[in-house]
Amino acid sequence: MLASNYDPHAIEKKWQAEWHSARLYSVTEDASKPKKYVLEMFPYPSGDIHMGHVRHYSIGDVVARYFTMRGMSVLHPIGWDAFGLPAENAAIKSNSHPAAWTHANIEKQAASFRRMGFSYDWDRSLRTCDPEYYRWGQWSFLKFWERGLVERKNSPVNWCPGCKTVLANEQVLSDGTCWRCKSVVEKRELEQWFLKITDYAQELLDDLDELSGWPERVKAMQANWIGRSEGAEVDFTLCDIAGEPTETTITVFTTRPDTLFGCSFFLLAPEHPLVKEFVAGTEYEAAVMNVVRAAEKESAIDRSSAEEEKRGAFTGRYVMNPVNGEKVPVWVSDYVLMEYGTGAVMAVPSGDQRDFDFARKYDLPIPPVVVAEDDAILGELSGVRERVLADVPWEVAYAGPGVMVQSGEFTGMRGGKASEGMKAVTGWLAERGQGRFSINFRLRDWLISRQRYWGNPIPAIHCPVCGLVPVPEEQLPVLLPMDVDVTKGETLADHPDFYETTCPKCGGPARRETDTMDTFTCSSWYYLRYCDARNDVAIFDPEKTGYWMPVDQYIGGIEHAILHLLYSRFFTKVYRDMGLVDFAEPFTNLLTQGMVKLDGATMSKSRGNVVAPEEIIAKYGADTLRAYILFMAPPDKDLEWSNEGLDGMWRFLGRAWRHITEVAEETAAGARGAAAVDPAGAALRRERHRVVGKVADDIERFGFNTALSAMMELLNAASDYRRTIPAAERDAALEREVAETLTLLLAPYVPHMTEELWREALGHETSVHTEAWPTWDPAAAASDAVEYAVQVNGKVRARLTVPADASEDLVRDAALALDKVAEQIAGKTVRTVLVVPGKLVSIVIA
RNA sequence: GCCCGGGUGGCGGAACAGGCAGACGCGUCGGUCUCAAAAACCGAUGAUGGAAACAUCGUGCGGGUUCGAUUCCCGCCCCGGGCACCA
Incomplete structure (x- = not known):
């Protein structure tokens, strides 16, 4: 018997149980129907369901249910991004194990999701902390390695003191803090594992154009992050202490080779390996090492602030400019970044504001080379090939387009970005082997090793004889041991049972890698696994991904505009190159849902502004x-x-x-x-x-x-x-x-x-x-009668109802005959009468 | 500084293709029912003037195009976000 009043409590749980036992939302590939893959970014199992979740998953649920009703075969799965630091931190706090905490949270959160009535195919549910899942992450790592996309290298990396591990560049916010814990990130020189996402930089950029179903701003953010710059590499010949040219060259990257004649000094990053070599035991050592040490001490935030006063010191060395043989002094300065380009810069103070500021501070010359059309000094310099003016009367550098002066045979050409002069100088250098066209990306390789326990073990072995050796595929998965006690601060590196092993190549004693993988590696391919979640012989069956993929509608937060979305695009492109999938982009349409706020701020327990x-x-x-x-x-x-x-x-x-x-x-x-x-x-x-x-x-x-x-x-x-x-x-x-x-x-x-x-x-x-x-x-x-608004000189003066099929003439005449209209046009001349079918009549009177 | 968004009643928001600004809902006010209250239902509700019919104004600001602009163009202001010493 149906209750006469709406009583959700009596009916919601009843139907949830019914749908669950009937497996109403389980799907299989059905070639007879068009498919839709609707996916919401899977959650980290924090245990509580908050309003952000409610919004996120309600959106996906409506879309999935709608497509089902429209006759589509709809895949709408859910799973858990279950590895990660919060589990470790919670385990330490509650004196338990990350696995126990994670599993309990998943149970709790899954119950909340069922309580919301979301239409998931629970049969495909997955947890990234399950060996059945993460073994395929390890397998992917080995395949990437085979393809030359895994690299272990020494480099300055981001260290988060809060998380006690390194972070990828994408995981450091623009204010220099950790994306997860907001600690100020430090720079450390460490040997770490990287995935060579930079090999795909160009394609990751180019393919953004094909993502017409993505919000512009997400694409803009990714393009910005990838940061492509066109220019040239230029080889400067190094001079010895006596000032004589050597066989060694130092290469710089520049976006403005047309300004090469204006190079009046040369800069090295404080971390550049040549710096110490140059100044060791010289009179310049003390001043230079002051700059180096100051840069080391400075936080990443200060270092990257444009407001910061530029510090520098002369190294005592010179390099030779390939275009004019001029010797220019080599300085060290903290505004040169080791991570970008080659860590060395040709300074053109007349064309670059930073170089300009530096030159003024240290009293270095600022010879003009590209001068604006309307600049007064063009009068005396126009057509002048040799350097007659060593310093500009300007207050700021000029970076715009203009005429090249004091530039040898290139004098008189157009200079500026993408200019004739740029091409000419680059060509000239290339002919002589002293430079070449070059493209530089801001994107860095993805640092994936983490010095933490609750993650996917990196399947690699360090052998004193053979070096780095991949774990053989048949030995996968490298199981994450459960007897690690994080409450005592233990990691895999504290467990000889785990790391003591033998080399798969030579059989000798060897040490297993004890770092785990960035959790973002786990989320870079889960959408593929949903297509074939229970496969225990392969990562997935290409037939199944062929049916379901790509994701037709992806839904997630804007906070992943770069992070997860860029990594997933990268993984998909590698799988494509492996022949596993035949598409280049995983997510056809993307909806970035907004945040749920309270009193203008994101809801958070610590702030105390939550509505449960x-x-x-x-x-x-x-x-x-x-x-x-x-x-x-x-x-x-x-x-x-x-x-x-x-x-x-x-x-x-x-x-x-x-x-x-x-x-x-x-x-x-x-x-x-x-x-x-x-x-x-x-x-x-x-x-x-x-x-x-x-x-x-x-x-x-x-x-x-x-x-x-x-x-x-x-x-x-x-x-x-x-x-x-x-x-x-x-x-x-x-x-x-x-x-x-x-x-x-x-x-x-x-x-x-x-x-x-x-x-x-x-x-x-x-x-x-x-x-x-x-x-x-x-x-x-459609109605059989339509109402027209009648405007006189742009103002609605009357309404008129006529049959829907009334002709324009009839509407016009009827409008003019209205009392209100007659009143308005009395004694005036009707200039125009315009009829917009079905909408309005516009009468213009003089 | 550069790149994206956004600015509409008391509030959340509509107006998808240049065509009646403010759909829908909240709130508020008035009413019905009730001993009363709650719930429910009915009606009004951009501002100003007016008893009303109606008139004038009105989509951040200033111009422009157009019969007609929240919508298109030019120049600004404000708010939010991203990037930024990237050579």
Whole structure:
């Protein structure tokens, strides 16, 4: 017996259990149907479900359910990004094991997700901390290694003192702090494992153009991060202490080879290996080492601040400029970065503000070489090949386009970015083997080793005889041992049982690698694994990924604009080169959902500004919460949480419930009457068609809020009809059709309520969630009468209702004949009368 | 500094293709029901003037194009985000 009032608590758990036991949302490949892969970025199992989760997964759920109703075969999986530091930290705090903490959280969070009624195929669920999963991460690592994409190298790396491990560049925020714990990151020189993502820099950049389904800003951020610069490498000949040329050259990268004649000094980064060699035992040593030591001490933040005063010292050495044989002094300065380019820079102070500032500070010459068309000094320098002016009268450097002066045979050419002069100088250098066209990327290789326990062990062995040796594939997985006690600060490096091993090559004693992999490696391929989650002989069956991939709709937070999304694109391209997949991009369409805030700030426990979804569910049920959070704002915008409007959604669902149950009681299932001929019934029928079409359109463009508005309008129309037309005159069949339509339209948003209505009130045998989307006909939504707005000189003065098929002439005449219009045009000349079909009439008078 | 977003009633937000600004909801006010309250339902609700019909103004600011601009163009202001000593 159906309750007369909407009571979500009685029905939600009932249907959750029913769907679960019926495995309603399990899918397999079905070649007879078009497929859709709808994916929300999988969660880190923090245990609590917060409003951000509710929003994120509600969006995905509506999209998945909608596509299912539209006849697609829909893959909508869920899993757990289960390795990571929070588990270790929590284990230390609660004196337990990261595995126990993680597994308990997954249970808890999975229960919350079920309580929300999300339509996941739980049969495909995965946890990245399971050996059945992470072994394929290790396998991928070995395949990358075979392809030359794994490198262990010594370099300055980011060390997070809070996390006690190194971080990839992408994981350091622009203010120099750790993305996870906000500690200030330090630079350390360490030997670490890298994945050579830079091999794919160009393709990662180029393919952004193909991602028409991605937000522009995400693509802009990635392009920015990859940071491609075109220019040239230039070889400068090093001079010995006596100032005589040697056989050695030092190469620099420049984006402005056209300014080479303006190079008046040369710079090395403080970390550059040649620095110490140059100054050891010389009179310059003390001053130079001061700069080097100061740079070492400086934090990454200060070092990267443009505000910082540039420090430098002369090394006593000179290099020779290849274009003019000029000897220029070599300085050390902290504004030169070892990580970018070659760690050496040719300084052209007239064309670069940083070099300009440095030259002024240390009293170095600033010879002009590219001069703006309207600059006064062009008069005396125009066409002058030799250097006659060694210093500019400028206050700032000039980096724009202009005419080349004092530049030998290139004098008179156009200089600037992508200029004739740039090409000419580069060509000249290339002919002589002293330079070449070059492209530089800001993107660095991905540092993936982590000095932490709760992660995927790197499958490598250090052999004193053979060097670095990969773990043979048949020995995978390298199991993460469970007897590591993180509460005592232990890592794998404290466990001889783990690291003592034999070399697979020579059989001698060897040491297993004790670093684990960045958790971002685990999340770089999970979307592929969902396609074939239980495969125990391969990472996945290419037939299955061939059916499901690429992901048609990916949904996630903007915080992964670079991190996860860039890494996943990289992994996909490598798998493609391995022949495992035949596409280059994993995510066709991307929706970045906005944050849920309270009092203008992200909800967080530490800040104490949280609204717990459980509390809302306890009061209103999951359906109201789902619908409300989608109604509050468009999904890509930040949302300020407020309890105020919840009652509005509750009222709407309650009204829908009462309306549908009342109509259902009065009309037998499947009853169909004659088509309504009365105007009110016809209007309601038109409204039904309009709304069905609008809701479909809106969902496809993520207008979940406007889709709900349209459903509210349909309910308003249906209940107005019911209230204003006497029972005897109402079209019962139409009413039932509208009630069923409303139930179907609401189903993706409020799956429990609609299931109860569909089966118990409307009397259907099968689930509403296996029903097809209601049919609609745009023509049937069109009214046979249209209202025109009549404008006189741009102002609406009257309204006019005419038959929909009225001709333009008829509309024009009718408009001019209106009293209001006659009033306006009396005594004036009508200049133009413009009819916009179906919309308005615009009358222009003099 | 560069690159993306955004600025509309008291509030969240609509207006997808240059065509009636403010859909839908919240809130507020008035009403019905009730002994009363809650819930529910009905109605009003951009501002100003007016008893009303209605008029004028109104989408961050200033210009422009157009019969007509929240929408397109030019110049600004403010807010949010990303990048930034990258040679």
